[in-house]
Amino acid sequence: MFKAGERKANIVSRTAAESSYVSGLKYPVPLNFYDKPPLFDITIEEFETCALDRLRILAEIESSAARNRTWEELTKVISAQCEKYMPLKDNSSMTDIHGQRRRDHLSHFVLRLAFCRSEDLRKRYIKAETQLFKIRYEECSHADKEAFLNSRDFGCLSVSTEEKEKYREQLLSVYFSPRSEAAREAAREAAREAAFEKEKYLKVRWARVPDLVEKRRVFLHGGWAYVPGLDQSSIVFQEFESKLDKALETTARLLPRLDEDERLVPVLENLAQGFLTGVPSEWIAENGAQVSGEELKAESIDELAKNHYPLCMKTIHDRLRRDQHLKHFGRLQYGLFLKVLGLSVEEAVVFWRKSFKRITDDKFNKEYRYNIRHLYGLEGKRANYPAKNCLQILTSGNTTDCGCPYRTFTPENLNTALLSAYAPLGLKASDLTEITQTVKNSHFHVACTRVFEITHASYGVKKGEAIGGESVTHPNQYASGSRELWKKVHGGGDLDMAEVT
The missing domain is CATH 1.20.930.80 (Transcription Elongation Factor S-II; Chain A)
Structure with a gap:
């Protein structure tokens, strides 16, 4: 593979690095190519x-x-x-x-x-x-x-001074081609020559650096790519x-x-x-089933849903108000969401009883009160159930009643739902193109995060910042983040955000 007189070359000189290399350590440096699997318990x-x-x-x-x-x-x-x-x-x-x-x-x-x-x-x-x-x-x-x-052999060849001089014009034209106004200024003849003399080149087979070839940032000859020092990290990345x-x-x-290890496969x-x-279930890992805010009252839920809910919970709440009833999985998902948001079991009973207007007190007590108390760990095995996170909602089989609208709605229905829910909070029709394109690419939680940013722009939230710099991974994270922003700016309770949007 190598011609006579050529030699393999490391990307930097070995002597320059040996003084900093910590010997005797299993992991002598923070960078790792992960060549060997971990061999420890x-x-x-x-x-x-x-x-x-x-x-x-x-x-x-x-x-x-x-x-x-x-x-x-x-x-x-x-x-x-x-x-x-x-x-x-x-x-x-x-x-x-x-x-x-x-x-x-x-x-x-x-x-x-x-x-x-x-x-x-x-x-x-x-x-x-x-x-x-x-x-x-x-x-x-x-x-x-x-x-x-x-510590590694990247299979590079050093370019000799003679070879560098042989292809001087080609190398200069590639490496010092104007890339910006600043580069054009720096590319004056004297500066070009001085920089070229100091530059060290390596060459690798062109297939090793396809990104540099695509951008025309290397000189190609005989199947070799001549890589200047500035771009030699590309060799490392491509190798990785x-x-x-x-x-x-x-x-x-x-x-x-x-497959035989039942402990590992589910994980x-x-x-x-x-x-x-695309959801790492982060918020629930930190907050568990704990209440994320002060105690709520049943009568404040409608205003809370109007101003601070993510679309999944707005959809469930609107269905509850429209039908005055929810199926089992809808009650489970919404009930746990309200619990973590701060609704006590006593207030939960009041909220659900008022919501189910078409049934009698006797039927409610027999068929629903026990289940409400069960969600709060007061009946049955008395477990403290957490609210469902975005991952669980996205992967739930019961998507018709209580799934993620960004995943289950048609584009037309999604746009209608978004404008209906968030236009009073600052969402515009012109914003829908970006959101629907994100949904089309199956980045559902990113679409939800973008809606949060748009509807909270008046509170100083900029594009890319989301909630504390992190994407939405949990409905309660969305609602709690929205409420905290409101209180930080205005203080007090959950008033109508649309009044100041």
Whole structure:
């Protein structure tokens, strides 16, 4: 493959990095190509929780792509998510870097098991993981980055001074082609020559850097791509993506061996479902079944639904008011939502009794009061049931009565429902194109998040900010976030938002 006189080259000089490379550590640097599976004992709880933490980060990467965030915005959001759920400090940190890198290693391989089972999952996982690696690579310290690069052979060839001079004009024309006004200024002859003399080139087979070829940022000759120093990270990223692709195919072939383990299969299936729907079930993981606000009164529910509900709960509430009744799953979903929102069991009985106007007191007491108390853990096995999150709603089989409207409604019905529910809160017909396009791409929670941003713009919420910078993953998160914004700006109770919109 290599011509006489050519030599393999690392992306940076080995001697420059050896001083920073921490020897004796299982994870000497924060960056990882995940070549070897984790060979240590773990609990089922650790198996699931660290995978969920990583899933939250990857789901936010997908959400950011659907929302057309810029690279700077993506980096800011994901860095915050990583710091919150899966920090990965460099070697200068005094924190438990081994524990952090161990969790990173484990979580990657757990999600490999979850997402190797279909081509669609593999593609989405590779894309999200590659983006995560790019962000970490760019934020990695210079010393740790050099140590990582020199710990691997990327199969590059160094370009000799003679070869560089031979293709001087071609290399100059590619690398120093004007990319912006600033670049045009910097491309003056003297500056060009000086920069070119300092530049170090590597060459790889052109198929290794398709992104640079597509953008015409490399000189191609004889099947080789001549890559300048500025763009050599592309070699690393492409190598990461290629190796992960092959590893996932291998994992998929070995996956049937796990079928006998009843402990792992349900966990992996749940992780895969969460990634398919784009929802990591984050809010409920932090809030559980706990009440998220002060106690509500039954008579305030109508105003609350008008001003602070996500579309799924608005739809159920409107159906309840229209039919004066809800089927079992509708009562279950809405009842738990109200419980977590702050409706006490006593007020819940009052609310449901007034809502079911067509039935007698005797029938209500016999058929409904027990179920209401059961939701609050006061009857039956006395469990403290949590409200359903977006993932559970999206994957529920009972979508007709209480599913996600962004998924179950036709485009025409969805547009009508959105304008009816949110036009008084600031949603315009011109906003529907963006929302329906997001729905068309199956990013249902992103569409819901965008509606939240539009209807709360008057409270300072900007596009891409959502609720505290995170996408909507739970109906109660939406309602609680809306109420908190109202109270922060206006104070007091839940008044009519439309009055100030």
